Amino acid sequence: MKYDTLILRYGEISLKGKNRKSFYDTLYDRVREQVLDIKDIQLKKRFDHIEVVLNDVDYRRITDRIRHVFGIQSMRAAIIVDNELEAIQSGAWRVIKEEDNITTFKISARRKNKDYAMTSKDLNYAVGSFILKNMENVTVDVHQPDMNVQIEVMESSTRIYGKVIKGVGGLPVGSAGKVMLMLSGGIDSPVAGYMMMRRGATIEAIHFHSPPYTNDRAKQKVLDLAATLQKFGGSLKLHVIPFTNAQVAIRDYAPEGYRMTIMRRMMLRIAERLAIKREALGIATGESLGQVASQTLESMNTINEVTNHPVFRPLVSTDKVEIIEMAKNIGTYDISIRPYEDCCTIFLPKAPKTKPKREQAIRFEENLPVEELMKEALAGVETIDVSKQTEALEDLL
Amino acid sequence: MIYLDNSATTLIYPEVLDTYRVVSEQFFANPSSIHKLGGRSEDLLHKSRQQAAGLLGVKETEVIFTSGGTEGNNFAIKGVALGYQQRGKHLITSTIEHAASLSAFAQLEDLGFEVSYLGVDEEGRISLDELRDVWRPDTLLVSLIHVNNEIGTIQPIEEVGRFLKDKPKTLFHVDHVQGLSKVPLNFKDSGIDLATMSGHKIHGPRGIGILYMREGVTLSPLLAGGGQEFGQRSGTENLPAIVGMVRALRLVMEKSHEGIAYLQTMVNGLRQQLAERSLITFHTPERGAAPHILNFSVEGFRAEVLIHALEEEDIYVSTKSACASKTSEVSHVLLACGLSDKEARQAIRVSLSFENTQKELNTFIDSFDKKTQELMKAMEV
Numbered sequence: 001m002k003y004d005t006l007i008l009r010y011g012e013i014s015l016k017g018k019n020r021k022s023f024y025d026t027l028y029d030r031v032r033e034q035v036l037d038i039k040d041i042q043l044k045k046r047f048d049h050i051e052v053v054l055n056d057v058d059y060r061r062i063t064d065r066i067r068h069v070f071g072i073q074s075m076r077a078a079i080i081v082d083n084e085l086e087a088i089q090s091g092a093w094r095v096i097k098e099e100d101n102i103t104t105f106k107i108s109a110r111r112k113n114k115d116y117a118m119t120s121k122d123l124n125y126a127v128g129s130f131i132l133k134n135m136e137n138v139t140v141d142v143h144q145p146d147m148n149v150q151i152e153v154m155e156s157s158t159r160i161y162g163k164v165i166k167g168v169g170g171l172p173v174g175s176a177g178k179v180m181l182m183l184s185g186g187i188d189s190p191v192a193g194y195m196m197m198r199r200g201a202t203i204e205a206i207h208f209h210s211p212p213y214t215n216d217r218a219k220q221k222v223l224d225l226a227a228t229l230q231k232f233g234g235s236l237k238l239h240v241i242p243f244t245n246a247q248v249a250i251r252d253y254a255p256e257g258y259r260m261t262i263m264r265r266m267m268l269r270i271a272e273r274l275a276i277k278r279e280a281l282g283i284a285t286g287e288s289l290g291q292v293a294s295q296t297l298e299s300m301n302t303i304n305e306v307t308n309h310p311v312f313r314p315l316v317s318t319d320k321v322e323i324i325e326m327a328k329n330i331g332t333y334d335i336s337i338r339p340y341e342d343c344c345t346i347f348l349p350k351a352p353k354t355k356p357k358r359e360q361a362i363r364f365e366e367n368l369p370v371e372e373l374m375k376e377a378l379a380g381v382e383t384i385d386v387s388k389q390t391e392a393l394e395d396l397l
Numbered sequence: 398m399i400y401l402d403n404s405a406t407t408l409i410y411p412e413v414l415d416t417y418r419v420v421s422e423q424f425f426a427n428p429s430s431i432h433k434l435g436g437r438s439e440d441l442l443h444k445s446r447q448q449a450a451g452l453l454g455v456k457e458t459e460v461i462f463t464s465g466g467t468e469g470n471n472f473a474i475k476g477v478a479l480g481y482q483q484r485g486k487h488l489i490t491s492t493i494e495h496a497a498s499l500s501a502f503a504q505l506e507d508l509g510f511e512v513s514y515l516g517v518d519e520e521g522r523i524s525l526d527e528l529r530d531v532w533r534p535d536t537l538l539v540s541l542i543h544v545n546n547e548i549g550t551i552q553p554i555e556e557v558g559r560f561l562k563d564k565p566k567t568l569f570h571v572d573h574v575q576g577l578s579k580v581p582l583n584f585k586d587s588g589i590d591l592a593t594m595s596g597h598k599i600h601g602p603r604g605i606g607i608l609y610m611r612e613g614v615t616l617s618p619l620l621a622g623g624g625q626e627f628g629q630r631s632g633t634e635n636l637p638a639i640v641g642m643v644r645a646l647r648l649v650m651e652k653s654h655e656g657i658a659y660l661q662t663m664v665n666g667l668r669q670q671l672a673e674r675s676l677i678t679f680h681t682p683e684r685g686a687a688p689h690i691l692n693f694s695v696e697g698f699r700a701e702v703l704i705h706a707l708e709e710e711d712i713y714v715s716t717k718s719a720c721a722s723k724t725s726e727v728s729h730v731l732l733a734c735g736l737s738d739k740e741a742r743q744a745i746r747v748s749l750s751f752e753n754t755q756k757e758l759n760t761f762i763d764s765f766d767k768k769t770q771e772l773m774k775a776m777e778v
Binding site for chain 2: 220328
């Protein structure tokens with residue numbers, strides 16, 4: 001049996017008025033991007049849902065693609081039949097037959113078309129008894145059925161729904177403005193990006209690259225991470241910032257214990273400049289309180305001093321094991337563990353200061369040509385459109 | 398040409414051949430070389446592994462590229478036996494495995510391992526009761542072929558997986574070479590620890606395959622060396638073949654959405670038409686078999702004779718498994734199903750791919766009628 005249509009619903013019930021429309025427009029775009037190459041289907045914006053008219057395409061091909069798209073609360077495939085009782089009965093039979101392992105069911109009919117000859121209650125009874133008569137080994141259970149067969153009688157046709165497939169929830173990417181994500185290549189930062197995207201933020205990633213100390217593979221790794229984040233909606237831009245000279249200068253001017261702190265302050269300054277240029281309203285990082293020396297409260301306080309843009313740390317209260325679990329779930333873990341050195345580790349002492357102070361950092365920066373180094377780094381930014389970058393290899397696969 | 402021997406090997410897809418050529422020319426650097434060219438090759442290797450993992454519903458680190466089905470089966474079986482032998486020396490398999498598995502088990506027997514061979518019923522299916530009987534606490538491995546390559550019978554893999562679920566010290570290997578893309582198998586849900594797949598059975602290149610290795614399983618490597626494939630399978634990666642195979646995997650997986658039902662309809666039709674003719678016995682069971690294989694014998698005709706007669710019409714079918722059919726040995730699979738030596742020598746296998754058409758099968762039937770009648774006349778004379 002083939003389903004005719006797929007209904008996508010959103011979850012945030014609080015949306016109303018103008019918000020609802022722009023929210024749906026955004027969600028519609030995010031869904032469309034994922035299925036662009038499936039030419040046979042049609043996407044339709046409805047009042048309170050998005051409909052995918054399947055035109056003979058297997059609905060699973062669609063749900064596989066969009067199950068990660070934020071903003072979708074649920075997905076349900078449905079068949080469309082005529083409004084005659086016989087058509088509805090045999091339709092419901094086909095839908096139950098399609099699902100595996102159904103031993104109990106219930107029928108929930110709803111009439112959008114109030115002129116329909118039967119009441120919902122009568123419909124429930126007529127369809128339910130038809131199923132009982134024509135299918136072996138199934139019984140009715142109105143409380144906890146294996147399957148709740150929902151029937152929706154509309155003006156000129158009736159939808160009969162299959163099982164509900166859960167979406168990931170959240171808000172569609174693009175509904176909440178833009179954030180710059182500091183993407184190092186480690187395990188945490190992609191997860192932080194994921195969390196920001198979940199609440200609708202558009203992400204542009206920033207990566208600091210220090211050739212020849214860090215190599216193209218480290219950069220490629222970050223590109224792959226960014227590409228993985230794309231499946232949650234929207235296309236990503238990656239800004240690769242040349243950072244070698246800044247790191248060399250920090251090595252030369254700052255005492256060993258403060259190199260890491262000052263390096264982070266430089267990164268954050270550059271990120272803020274780029275954020276202003278790219279019209280982003282905040283900066284997100286993968287920091288988790290106390291995880292490493294740069295992530296103690298003292299460090300965060302000292303590093304954060306250089307910007308008054310909000311710095312979002314969605315992982316601040318999560319444990320490493322939880323972060324790893326999330327990274328595995330979203331498909332970034334295997335990429336993150338590729339063993340290439342990133343710029344955070346070069347020239348750094350084995351034991352950086354865990355309790356740096358603002359005053360000290362300011363003092364050590366006095367001799368550092370901060371503005372010059374920032375300008376130089378920003379002048380050399382390479383901005384990569386991640387979706388275009390991956391196409392070349394995908395053609396081979 | 399009408400090619401109906403797709404269980405032996407398949408015609409490589411033109412897109413896959415394109416990929417093979419482009420990768421050979423433009424991504425020839427060794428993925429382990431640290432320069433930029435090596436980086437490009439490694440990136441492509443990563444992408445391929447990622448795509449393969451996605452298509453198979455497993456993790457990237459669970460995809461090991463091998464040289465194909467023979468290596469996959471040998472690696473899984475010997476790798477478990479040698480890697481975990483401190484736990485025990487007992488292994489379980491069936492009597493109708495592919496030669497690559499059976500020979501690996503024979504070698505292990507020479508090394509002092511004890512192997513229990515599960516028998517099969519006349520449809521070629523093992524019994525769970527027998528498995529329960531022969532299983533012991535020191536059983537290291539149960540290894541079964543998912544879809545039998547000669548007769549297409551599907552083994553109750555999910556049920557075996559369920560039985561082994563609370564026996565974590567017994568690993569479960571499935572030879573999934575014939576089943577891939579034609580008989581869906583969810584490795585995770587079925588409790589499978591290792592699964593062997595091959596590229597050239599899915600319109601990919603020769604000499605390449607995948608061994609699915611569940612996270613947490615470590616085998617004793619067959620090929621020691623430079624530590625490629627997470628240290629499990631050394632040897633410079635065969636990148637053109639890997640990328641080509643993964644592309645083929647995507648293509649067949651996409652086709653399988655509708656292709657499985659399509660194959661089943663064609664095979665059912667063929668069975669129905671052949672059933673109307675006299676002297677035909679089917680060895681592929683009507684239920685619980687793969688949708689692309691039909692094995693049958695024609696009484697009075699040695700399989701070889703009919704195969705050569707059909708090839709005069711440019712139609713290609715085969716006797717038992719291609720790997721074993723050059724030797725005059727009779728099929729161990731059919732004997733295990735209870736056929737006599739003579740019956741087993743009359744068995745012909747028709748095996749389809751998503752690319753075969755109904756028209757081809759109609760021509761096959763016409764030629765089959767023509768040739769059997771000619772041969773019968775010749776025999777009367």
